[in-house]
Amino acid sequence: MKCAMVGSRFFGASVFEALRKEEGIEFTSVVAPAEDDRLALAGRAAGLEVHVLENPRLVPGESIAEGTDLIIAAHTHARVSDEALARSRLGGVGYHPSLLPRHRGIAAVEWTILEGDPIAGGSVYHLADGWDAGAIAAQDWCFVAQGETARELWERALAPMGLSLLSKVLHHARLHGCLPSHTQDPRFATKAPMIRKSVMLTEEICPTTTSLVVSIVGADRHGIVSLLADKAQRFGANWAASRMTRLASEFAGTVHFEVPRQNVDALEAALRQLASSGLQVVIARSDGATVPASLRNVELELVGDDRVGIVSNLTKILAQRGISIESIHSEIVRSGVSGKQTFKIGAHLLIPAALSIEALRQELSTLAREMMVDIALGERQTPDILL
Numbered sequence: 001m002k003c004a005m006v007g008s009r010f011f012g013a014s015v016f017e018a019l020r021k022e023e024g025i026e027f028t029s030v031v032a033p034a035e036d037d038r039l040a041l042a043g044r045a046a047g048l049e050v051h052v053l054e055n056p057r058l059v060p061g062e063s064i065a066e067g068t069d070l071i072i073a074a075h076t077h078a079r080v081s082d083e084a085l086a087r088s089r090l091g092g093v094g095y096h097p098s099l100l101p102r103h104r105g106i107a108a109v110e111w112t113i114l115e116g117d118p119i120a121g122g123s124v125y126h127l128a129d130g131w132d133a134g135a136i137a138a139q140d141w142c143f144v145a146q147g148e149t150a151r152e153l154w155e156r157a158l159a160p161m162g163l164s165l166l167s168k169v170l171h172h173a174r175l176h177g178c179l180p181s182h183t184q185d186p187r188f189a190t191k192a193p194m195i196r197k198s199v200m201l202t203e204e205i206c207p208t209t210t211s212l213v214v215s216i217v218g219a220d221r222h223g224i225v226s227l228l229a230d231k232a233q234r235f236g237a238n239w240a241a242s243r244m245t246r247l248a249s250e251f252a253g254t255v256h257f258e259v260p261r262q263n264v265d266a267l268e269a270a271l272r273q274l275a276s277s278g279l280q281v282v283i284a285r286s287d288g289a290t291v292p293a294s295l296r297n298v299e300l301e302l303v304g305d306d307r308v309g310i311v312s313n314l315t316k317i318l319a320q321r322g323i324s325i326e327s328i329h330s331e332i333v334r335s336g337v338s339g340k341q342t343f344k345i346g347a348h349l350l351i352p353a354a355l356s357i358e359a360l361r362q363e364l365s366t367l368a369r370e371m372m373v374d375i376a377l378g379e380r381q382t383p384d385i386l387l
Contacts, residue, residue: 004029007074012039015074028065092127095162104132105192218279220251235267302345
């Protein structure tokens, strides 16, 4: 049986390598989205000519060799055109990681987890018009483990299931000269559209504030913090950050104020007057918070299911692009009901102005999709709350 392979990445290459070893199977066409895609590399290593798609959303007729018996689609986001299907005696089949018609769409595994489905599955279906709506050739199912992520479910069960189901259908077609076919029941159809990962960046706004870093030491007594807050509010200053403690009956604290430039002198004078109440006051004024013209000041937020490698993969991309991490905070939040762990990162970055923001946005979007997390970038803004 002569087959055409349409797909991409690890799963496409794995299906190609496994099926071409089966008796009576010959691949005559390999179609991939890029020259360096894993399926393209596997096809060339097998001595086949690879057709690289000009339009990543459509498989044209000329990409399929004449005399093809069956087109097999594995991890492809391109629609196999009617012209391509017409070149194949039995048409084509694809693998979808859900129990079709449930979760039709590009993010079936993610929606399986988001919907809390206790059972997942995979379907080999006929390539046809519609959104994963072709007749079913084969299906299988599995349980979803408690707390399992979409990637874990895919790697543990759904990817191996897809390889097994495609092999089963191909074996049936070779022996019987036809494909199994069971019409989907549209009453149970649900959609699984792509889960958008937001990566946003705005240009740096010239700061209109000056930083005052104020250190206070003195005998601890009630009202010191309230006194500082009152003066900050009076002169329109933002209480940006602080560290305060009581040590051996002494109060010690450091506060970072961001002050409108026209009010800096007045606030500094008011703070120095605290010395008359027995407090030692040291004030450092700085415009150093202003980011040099060669850098952009950016906040990054990441949220996703906890898994090994998030920080490593993220920081590797940042380092490769010459991006400095000025500060970073991470935490794991556990759901009390499901036990699911969510990993969160907040970071302040200094990005070279010469760096293409669009390129960084695309690279982080790719990371977000691969690791199934949400990443957002945005300008670091001055807090709105005044004290």
